[in-house]
Structures are given as structure tokens and as C-alpha cells.
Amino acid sequence: MLEFNKKLEDIKTYEAGKPIELVVREFGIEPKDIIKLASNENPYGCSPKVQDAVKKILSNMSLYPDDSMTKLKDALSKRFEVGKKNIIIGSGSDQVIEFLMHAKANSNSKILINSITFAMYEIYAKHVGAQIIRTASQKHNLEEFYTLYKQENPDIIFLCTPNNPTGDAIDAMDLFDFLDKIDKNTLVVVDGAYMEYAEAKDASKKIDPKIIVQKYKNVIYLGTFSKAYGLGGMRVGYGIADEKIIKELYKLRPPFNVTTLSLEAASVALEDEEFVNKSISLNFDEMNRYEEFALEQKIDIISSYTNFVTLVLNDTLDSSKISDALLKKGMIVRNLKGYSLNAIRVTVGTNKQNSKFFERFKELI
Numbered sequence: 001m002l003e004f005n006k007k008l009e010d011i012k013t014y015e016a017g018k019p020i021e022l023v024v025r026e027f028g029i030e031p032k033d034i035i036k037l038a039s040n041e042n043p044y045g046c047s048p049k050v051q052d053a054v055k056k057i058l059s060n061m062s063l064y065p066d067d068s069m070t071k072l073k074d075a076l077s078k079r080f081e082v083g084k085k086n087i088i089i090g091s092g093s094d095q096v097i098e099f100l101m102h103a104k105a106n107s108n109s110k111i112l113i114n115s116i117t118f119a120m121y122e123i124y125a126k127h128v129g130a131q132i133i134r135t136a137s138q139k140h141n142l143e144e145f146y147t148l149y150k151q152e153n154p155d156i157i158f159l160c161t162p163n164n165p166t167g168d169a170i171d172a173m174d175l176f177d178f179l180d181k182i183d184k185n186t187l188v189v190v191d192g193a194y195m196e197y198a199e200a201k202d203a204s205k206k207i208d209p210k211i212i213v214q215k216y217k218n219v220i221y222l223g224t225f226s227k228a229y230g231l232g233g234m235r236v237g238y239g240i241a242d243e244k245i246i247k248e249l250y251k252l253r254p255p256f257n258v259t260t261l262s263l264e265a266a267s268v269a270l271e272d273e274e275f276v277n278k279s280i281s282l283n284f285d286e287m288n289r290y291e292e293f294a295l296e297q298k299i300d301i302i303s304s305y306t307n308f309v310t311l312v313l314n315d316t317l318d319s320s321k322i323s324d325a326l327l328k329k330g331m332i333v334r335n336l337k338g339y340s341l342n343a344i345r346v347t348v349g350t351n352k353q354n355s356k357f358f359e360r361f362k363e364l365i
């Protein structure tokens with residue numbers, strides 16, 4: 001019998017938001033009638049400048065990408081006021097998380113994460129056989145993190161702010177106070193996948209990667225182009241940290257891990273601040289409609305610092321049944337049963353998409 005690495009035995013495959021293609025195949029619904037509010041993608045697409053720029057380089061596909069990634073690193077370095085040596089670029093920030101796990105953890109390691117958080121931390125931890133320690137609180141509670149840190153001496157602590165899938169965010173001051181107390185041999189990962197939204201909503205939530213680089217040798221900040229920048233399909237994310245951390249991560253990076261088209265798309269997207277700001281402002285306008293809807297329907301809502309909301313259902317509604325029924329109507333949302341929450345996570349879409357969601361949801365309850 002073909003036996004595999006024992007570490008894989010208790011890993012559940014990551015369940016991505018269902019793609020539109022699957023709903024077309026399974027339910028025979030026309031693609032134009034399907035609305036995907038499941039993966040926190042930008043419903044307004046990406047900057048139109050990106051498409052023009054990418055079209056221009058389409059003839060350049062036979063050559064490997066520029067592996068120094070100079071153009072994108074220059075752009076990130078300018079944006080965040082950090083050196084190019086403080087930056088690593090991954091095929092999504094997911095890939096940087098994978099590098100971090102292999103760089104710091106092994107089967108004797110402990111990884112400290114929030115009770116409910118981004119599923120990939122646990123999956124990558126299991127790749128290396130590390131043990132997962134979770135807080136009890138639903139929101140990030142840094143006092144609890146600190147107590148567990150003292151008790152368990154973890155190799156890596158993941159802080160996801162704003163957090164996926166609950167949308168809560170940590171105050172920058174609290175975060176830096178926490179980091180001040182952590183021993184330099186514990187790696188702290190600050191995952192800011194939705195930071196563009198959080199800092200626009202409330203400046204006190206803004207975690208500045210430059211401060212992390214200046215003050216902490218054991219902390220890395222992660223960002224991505226998949227959310228506010230609308231480039232989920234391009235797979236580009238980045239880590240910003242002290243040079244020594246970046247140097248170790250580079251040992252794990254496969255060559256050409258980001259494609260020519262993706263590098264170009266991200267470089268151009270980063271410059272179009274107007275597009276991103278517009279997306280963010282529309283996002284929070286539309287989030288208000290979800291709050292009103294929840295109030296009207298007497299559903300608990302966790303409004304958030306991100307581009308999604310979580311609707312917490314009461315005992316008469318089951319989140320698995322609701323999300324399946326929505327799916328049959330061509331509406332893809334995220335069931336949070338897997339996180340032990342009777343809730344659905346809905347990406348805030350365009351005005352039209354959200355109206356459709358309200359309509360479909362009302363038909364079910």
C-alpha cells in the first residue's frame with residue numbers, strides 16, 4: 001500500500017469559496033445569474049490601468065519573470081518606506097505563510113492562534129507537524145494571547161488583523177504594547193490582508209509595517225493584492241520584516257514564484273490609489289445596508305473592518321442549510337459551520353449584488 005507522510009493524516013483540505021464554474025455545472029445556472037460573495041474579492045474588479053498594462057506585456061510569455069521582482073519591490077518599498085531587503089513577494093501571502101512555517105517551526109513547535117481565524121495557519125502548521133494552541137475568546141484578546149504565550153512558549157504567534165472570518169481588528173497601540181513584551185525568539189506574524197479597509201474605517205487600527213521593521217527583529221507584516229486591490233486571480237502577496245527574517249524566507253522560495261503578468265498587475269495596481277479608495281468607500285456604504293437589513297430581519301450581524309460581514313443565525317436557522325439553499329439560487333456565500341459558528345460570512349458586493357442577496361435571503365426565512 002502506498003503510504004504517505006503521517007503528518008498529512010489529520011489535515012482537512014482547505015475549502016475555498018465555491019467557484020462560479022462549479023455552480024454552473026452543478027445547478028445549470030447561467031454564469032450571469034450567479035453571484036459570488038464567498039471569498040472577499042473586490043466586487044469592483046481591479047484598476048482599469050492594470051488591464052491595459054497586462055495586455056501590453058502579453059507577448060512576453062516565453063521568458064521567465066524578472067526574479068529580482070525589482071519593479072514591484074520598488075513600488076512596495078516606496079509605499080511603505082522600507083528597504084527592498086525588507087520585502088519578500090509570494091504567490092499570494094499564503095505562500096509567505098508557508099515559508100514562515102518551514103523557516104521557524106518543526107514537529108516540536110507550538111503555534112499560537114486565535115480561536116477562530118484564517119484556516120491556513122493551522123494547515124501549514126500541520127505540514128510541519130507543529131502543535132496548534134488556540135485562545136478561547138472569539139475576538140483577538142491580547143491579554144489571553146500573552147498568558148498563553150507565557151504558558152506555552154510558542155515558536156510562532158499569528159495575529160490576523162482585521163481577522164478573517166469575524167472582521168474584528170486590533171488597536172495599533174495594543175498590538176505594539178504586546179509586541180514589546182514578546183521574547184525575540186518567538187516569531188510574530190501580523191496578517192494584514194484587509195488592512196486597507198481597516199485603516200480607512202478607523203486610523204487607530206492601522207499597523208504600519210515601517211514601525212515593525214524599525215522596532216522588531218522578530219515580527220513580520222503580511223499584505224496581499226487579493227482583497228482591496230482586486231487581484232485575487234493574480235496571486236500576489238508580500239511580507240515585510242527585518243532583513244534577517246527575509247533572508248531565511250528566501251532560502252525556501254522557489255525561483256520565479258510570481259508570474260510576469262502578476263508582477264506587472266500588482267505594480268500598476270499599487271499606484272492607482274484612487275481606484276482602491278473608491279472601492280473601500282463603496283464597501284462601507286454597502287456594509288451599512290447589511291446592518292440595516294440585519295436589524296430589520298432581527299439577525300445578529302458582526303459588522304467589520306473588512307469587506308465582509310458575518311450573519312450569526314439563531315437556532316431556528318441552520319447555516320449549512322441556508323448556504324446550500326442560497327447556492328441553489330446561484331448565490332455563493334461562506335458557511336462558517338466548520339469554525340463551529342452557526343453563521344454565514346458574506347462578502348460585501350456591489351449595490352446590485354447586495355440587493356439580490358437581501359432578496360434571496362428573505363425568500364428563505
Ligand SMILES: *Cc1c(COP(=O)(O)O)cnc(C)c1O
Nearest residue numbers: 092093094118164193224226237
Ligand atoms: C485572503 C487572505 C490571505 C491571503 O490571500 P492570498 O490570496 O494568498 O494573498 C491571507 N490572510 C487572510 C486572513 C486572508 O483572508
